[in-house]
Amino acid sequence: GSQARLNAITAVNNFRATEKPLNFMEEKPTDLFGCNVFSDKVMKERLPKNVYKTLKRTMDKGEQMDPSIAETVANAMKDWAVSKGATHYTHVFYPLTGMTAEKHDGFLTPDGKGGAIAEFSGKLLIQGEPDASSFPSGGLRSTFEARGYTAWDVTNPAYIRENPNGTTLCIPTAFVSWTGEALDKKTPLLRSQQALNTQAQRVLKFFGKASDERVQSYAGPEQEYFLVDRNFVLNRPDLQLAGRTLFGAPSAKGQEMEDHYFGAIPPRVLSFMMEVERELYKLGVPVKTRHNEVAPGQFEIAPIYENSNLATDHNQMVMTTLKEVALRYGMVCLLHEKPFAGINGSGKHVNYSIGNASLGSLFDPGDTPHENMQFLVFCAAAIRAVHKYGPLLRATVASASNDHRLGANEAPPAIMSVYLGEQLADIFEQLKKGCAKSCKVKDELRVGVDTLPPLPMDAGDRNRTSPFAFTGNRFEFRAVGSNMSIAGPQVALNSMMAESLDYIATELDKCVKADLSNLNECVSKLLQDIVKKHEAVIFNGDGYSEAWHKEAVEKRGLANMRTTPEALPVLTSKEVVDLFTKYNVFSKRELESRQSIYLEQYVKTIMTEAQLVIKMSRTMIFPGAVRYQSQLAETCANLRAIGKDCVMVSLDDLTDKLRGMQKAANELEALLGHSSDDVLEEAKYMCNTVLPKMLEVRSFADALEGVVADDLWNLPSYQEMLFIK
Ligand code: ADP
Numbered sequence: 001g002s003q004a005r006l007n008a009i010t011a012v013n014n015f016r017a018t019e020k021p022l023n024f025m026e027e028k029p030t031d032l033f034g035c036n037v038f039s040d041k042v043m044k045e046r047l048p049k050n051v052y053k054t055l056k057r058t059m060d061k062g063e064q065m066d067p068s069i070a071e072t073v074a075n076a077m078k079d080w081a082v083s084k085g086a087t088h089y090t091h092v093f094y095p096l097t098g099m100t101a102e103k104h105d106g107f108l109t110p111d112g113k114g115g116a117i118a119e120f121s122g123k124l125l126i127q128g129e130p131d132a133s134s135f136p137s138g139g140l141r142s143t144f145e146a147r148g149y150t151a152w153d154v155t156n157p158a159y160i161r162e163n164p165n166g167t168t169l170c171i172p173t174a175f176v177s178w179t180g181e182a183l184d185k186k187t188p189l190l191r192s193q194q195a196l197n198t199q200a201q202r203v204l205k206f207f208g209k210a211s212d213e214r215v216q217s218y219a220g221p222e223q224e225y226f227l228v229d230r231n232f233v234l235n236r237p238d239l240q241l242a243g244r245t246l247f248g249a250p251s252a253k254g255q256e257m258e259d260h261y262f263g264a265i266p267p268r269v270l271s272f273m274m275e276v277e278r279e280l281y282k283l284g285v286p287v288k289t290r291h292n293e294v295a296p297g298q299f300e301i302a303p304i305y306e307n308s309n310l311a312t313d314h315n316q317m318v319m320t321t322l323k324e325v326a327l328r329y330g331m332v333c334l335l336h337e338k339p340f341a342g343i344n345g346s347g348k349h350v351n352y353s354i355g356n357a358s359l360g361s362l363f364d365p366g367d368t369p370h371e372n373m374q375f376l377v378f379c380a381a382a383i384r385a386v387h388k389y390g391p392l393l394r395a396t397v398a399s400a401s402n403d404h405r406l407g408a409n410e411a412p413p414a415i416m417s418v419y420l421g422e423q424l425a426d427i428f429e430q431l432k433k434g435c436a437k438s439c440k441v442k443d444e445l446r447v448g449v450d451t452l453p454p455l456p457m458d459a460g461d462r463n464r465t466s467p468f469a470f471t472g473n474r475f476e477f478r479a480v481g482s483n484m485s486i487a488g489p490q491v492a493l494n495s496m497m498a499e500s501l502d503y504i505a506t507e508l509d510k511c512v513k514a515d516l517s518n519l520n521e522c523v524s525k526l527l528q529d530i531v532k533k534h535e536a537v538i539f540n541g542d543g544y545s546e547a548w549h550k551e552a553v554e555k556r557g558l559a560n561m562r563t564t565p566e567a568l569p570v571l572t573s574k575e576v577v578d579l580f581t582k583y584n585v586f587s588k589r590e591l592e593s594r595q596s597i598y599l600e601q602y603v604k605t606i607m608t609e610a611q612l613v614i615k616m617s618r619t620m621i622f623p624g625a626v627r628y629q630s631q632l633a634e635t636c637a638n639l640r641a642i643g644k645d646c647v648m649v650s651l652d653d654l655t656d657k658l659r660g661m662q663k664a665a666n667e668l669e670a671l672l673g674h675s676s677d678d679v680l681e682e683a684k685y686m687c688n689t690v691l692p693k694m695l696e697v698r699s700f701a702d703a704l705e706g707v708v709a710d711d712l713w714n715l716p717s718y719q720e721m722l723f724i725k
């Protein structure tokens with residue numbers, strides 16, 4: 001019983017990091033950075049010049065891989081990997097579970113003479129066949145064709161993953177079915193980048209900026225997480241299996257003091273962070289910032305932004321590394337969106353922009369009037385996109401765990417709106433009135449699109465309540481969950497942007513009619529038009545307020561989908577299917593399969609949690625409380641035996657709570673007997689019927705925690721888990 005808790009606390013107290021201390025003086029971060037990556041530098045050294053050039057072109061232009069060089073590249077890669085101690089290679093892929101998947105194969109092949117040699121062919125590099133029948137495919141892959149295959153993603157470099165006992169060569173891959181349908185998170189992201197480039201180039205043409213340097217999307221994901229001592233987790237089946245606490249009374253001190261945020265980082269945590277960074281440096285992940293977050297025990301790590309595809313793979317590595325390194329320091333890293341009730345959850349702000357090396361960010365206002373006009377066009381495209389496809393954006397961040405965050409006043413609300421900041425909002429307001437030539441905004445700024453002065457954007461103006469906020473040269477999408485792949489939201493953003501840019505280019509084509517001297521007027525008119533149609537999505541106020549929720553839905557017609565079962569059906573709505581099929585990002589079948597997989601995941605998650613609630617309430621909470629009950633009863637009997645009165649209010653109260661918990665747990669169990677063939681129905685049932693009953697069990701259990709003797713309580717408390725570091 002409570003002995004387990006005491007052991008945990010003792011272990012926390014006695015914890016000493018066993019690792020050899022890091023020494024960044026001897027091991028310079030600049031030397032470490034990318035040392036385990038088959039980088040441009042390594043390729044240049046190890047590949048024949050012509051092969052290097054061909055490969056480089058493939059990577060930069062996103063062209064089809066020339067199979068004739070595969071053999072040479074594979075060999076060079078293997079030799080490099082073996083020189084770094086690799087014995088195995090793996091095709092790393094990203095199935096729809098949101099996790100990272102890998103299957104390892106050895107390089108060793110018998111040489112026919114009783115020995116063995118290390119071998120790796122071009123074929124093995126380019127294509128793998130994991131036994132993937134256990135990954136979700138949503139009906140895309142019937143079991144007789146169970147072998148989806150993995151295909152090398154040439155645009156991201158291979159790398160080596162270290163383990164104290166050896167290393168593995170990791171090859172980033174896309175995962176598709178034999179019929180070419182996407183079974184993963186990467187394939188649609190690559191497709192959406194293509195669509196984005198095509199349409200962005202069409203718009204750039206009007207500004208004389210079109211080129212064959214691809215326009216890409218960029219992402220800088222700020223990753224939040226919790227750290228909890230592992231001893232506590234081992235005593236909490238809910239944390240182990242569900243990643244969140246299903247029980248737990250609030251700690252006397254929560255986060256209301258806000259003294260944790262940006263406070264000094266505890267030494268054990270700092271050691272952990274440094275080792276995480278060291279590991280990530282080696283993998284070429286440009287991690288940059290670390291700090292405490294709002295909640296006690298909560299922290300953040302953020303890299304410098306990169307191309308979406310690379311940033312997405314890197315974010316997966318960040319999540320994996322956080323979890324692995326935490327264990328070395330006796331802690332568990334919780335990536336769940338809401339590990340503790342009543343305490344801020346974890347999100348992942350995805351900073352999103354589009355552009356390329358020569359153009360910079362197309363969401364950057366720039367210094368010249370010409371650049372400003374271009375900026376306003378791309379910005380308007382984003383506004384239009386979020387207005388048109390807000391529900392889609394909402395659906396990309398829908399999960400059982402993220403539901404605990406969105407809409408609880410700590411994360412952005414589930415209503416998708418755009419924050420522009422006062423200044424930019426003012427400019428769009430003027431554009432709406434039609435500043436064909438020029439008009440005045442706030443003394444200084446003239447906003448005629450042909451005479452735009454530099455727009456000094458104030459990036460310091462922050463509104464934390466907006467799900468999609470302009471922050472100077474990018475938008476920050478704040479509704480993404482800490483545990484999610486960032487691929488899905490970016491696939492949606494790229495496709496939505498492509499559609500808006502397509503619309504803009506088409507409209508400008510019609511208006512300009514090959515005579516660019518019309519351009520200013522055409523742009524003005526188009527911007528005016530877009531603002532008029534889509535201004536409903538622009539909101540600079542407090543996203544948490546009741547008034548906004550009312551106004552958004554009733555006056556502005558914005559959707560407020562609070563739960564996953566409300567949001568996921570959007571994936572197969574007509575608008576969304578039209579959008580994705582038009583730009584070849586998803587087929588209808590792919591969308592249907594995704595929707596059913598995500599719904600299934602939702603159902604399974606809640607099912608697991610519900611079963612845990614029943615089990616824990618019966619086997620961990622009930623026994624402790626009953627022991628206390630009998631202690632109280634015994635005391636009462638003793639008192640009476642010596643002729644004293646015994647009015648045991650606390651005994652009656654305890655007994656009531658125990659009965660309440662037992663009854664609710666039995667009812668919850670009965671509810672789980674329900675089943676339906678329709679996965680959406682099932683998801684709604686989980687959401688509307690099962691979840692509330694789980695909360696009812698919890699409310700009795702948490703009340704018991706407040707009265708049962710501390711030494712009889714089995715579960716580590718919120719106070720212990722959050723504050724012992
Ligand atoms: P804050 O917490 O103030 O929002 P952080 O420094 O934690 O800011 O994170 C900001 C993230 O935005 C970083 O990952 C950064 O690299 C990224 N970022 C900066 N400029 C761009 C851009 N143009 N496009 C995409 N991401 C960007």
Ligand code: MG
Binds near residue numbers: 222300349
């Ligand atoms: Mg931040």
